[in-house]
Amino acid sequence: MRLILLCTLALVLTGARLPAQVAATADPSRMPPPGWVSSPKLFDAIKVATDFLMPTRDGKRMATDIYRPARNGAPVAERFPVLLNRTPYNKTSLAELAVFYAERGYVVALQDARGRYKSEGVFSKVQPIDATDGYDAIEWLAKQSYSSGKVGMWGTSFAAHMEAGAAQYNPPSLKSLVLNMGGMSNGWDHGVRYRGTYEMGRQLTWAWTQLLADARTDDVKALMTKEKAENWYSVQPMRRGLNPLSVDSQYEGWYFDFFEHADYDAYWKDPMLAWDEHYPQTADIPMMQVGGWYDIFLAGTFKNFTELRRLKKSPQYVMVGPWKHGGNNLPYAGDVAFGDSAAIQDFLTDFHMRWFDYHLKGVKNAVESLAPVRLFVMGTGDGRKDKNGRLMHGGYWRSADQWPLAGTKLVSYYFHGDGTLSPTKPAGVSATTTYTFDPRYPVPTIGGGASARLKDGAFNQREDPRFPPSQAPWLPLRSRADVVVFQTEPLKEDMTIIGPITVKLFASATTVDADFTAKLVDVYPSSIDWPGGFDMNLTDAIVRGRYRATRDHAVMLTPRKVYEFTIEPFPTANVFKKGHRIRVDVSSSNFPRFDVNPNTGEPLGRNRRMITTDITIQHNATYPSHIVLPLAPARP
Structure with missing residues (x-):
């Protein structure tokens, strides 16, 4: 949990003319275990400033702790690159990492975000001033006598948002970023709202x-x-x-x-909420976008990489593991294990050192030959229960030159009235399936990219006391009348999918508004360890009917009229093994991750009524509902 917390915050290197020096040493009991850290210690570390009030353009001052390389209790009289971390979660939690970086030849600046802890001003989750505060901190640090003039930033979650915000103003001294699970491309699209x-x-x-x-x-x-x-x-x-x-x-x-x-307008286009509105003016510098298959910001991870790579000359990289939010150092996510290779144990230390040594110091190392795309492909495990009671799903790392992978084939699997899922288009002209959705009894969120207290990750899709509002007798979600299941026959050979997922759902509702969800599931067959099998969630998504075609304003549904809904779950990478089934679950809620649609058409967040709706899914020749799967080329 300590490491996850550290991931949730960001770290930065800085230099400054400051108050009295205070010696800083790392607590050995809290540092990485032997064998984890291999970057050589070159210096001692000394904390030269505590809560130094760094100025910004509007006169407010940001509390900053600064660490410098030292020998014999005094700062080294040499210029070093600066690593900056701006965080709303209390900069002191990053102290031991600041020591680690300073010992390896960096000035480190840890800064409380505006209005947080010791910094002046008022904090808000939506304010452009956070981005300009970052710009001001970068340029102030670059001018100090101990700075080489090169500044890098790194951080996780909100701290990564802070990096992205500063980069959009193109500070000349900013030279590189590592954004871990927080480079949100657009908060209306995901992370705050989600497609309505x-x-x-x-x-x-x-x-x-x-x-x-x-x-x-x-x-x-x-x-x-x-x-x-x-x-x-x-x-x-x-x-x-x-x-x-x-x-x-x-x-x-x-x-x-x-x-x-709810409407997408200027409110959502703030640099701290909509990076995709500001890609052209973003700094042209090397960036590493790091994400997890079960991270809430995964869509932004890939969009930032692909769009910045298209627009910028500097190298851009993306790396995605089988992680939940901030779980880079864990070999599991939820109730599913992926093997020891899934965890990057040195993520906060050696991983970042190699990156910044290359981009800020010019050190020749493994970064020079790093592939632009590095992915963990889930699957290939034996499906047994490990010593911790988790399903061993396994997987392996794979490198590529582009995203989606070259040679990927998009294959449509169609929904059929008998509940099957196959590449064959339905032949009938009127086949449909109707279910009733009651918003007072929503389908519970069981894992996924939920974040916070909602237990993100991979889980057996079964109601469970850990997932409110689940209820006894804790049956599988597939048993619910408002969850419509389409699945393949047991696969005759392994099938690997890597890439974006799209569901084309033709459906109608008896109300003026309704939600439509889709979830991709890897269905394990029944076994001694998992009687009844294990329905492992891979990715899911939702779309609100009133925002099916527009996002700047709502357009209500005409009851009983058939519409095409495009549902775009986050990308994934998974090997569906021989004997498994590929499954798509369709419903109208995923709660409490997403708010429940009352189906009344009232202004969102202000309704006083909830009404049931009948949802009719079309799966016929006229309206062939289907999922588009990215079939990956053979494993290198």
């Missing part, structure tokens, strides 16, 4: 935990400890002034502003 829906579970639990962490009075802390976020999931929708977040107007405001601001 609201990522309710993540936003609520984020606000809840941060409010508790920041509570400045005992009564607020007592309230937020007494109340449980998961108990409020059923309050749909929560209302301003009538919920526990109301004790802090700032946190409550973020939650409801995101919730109620």
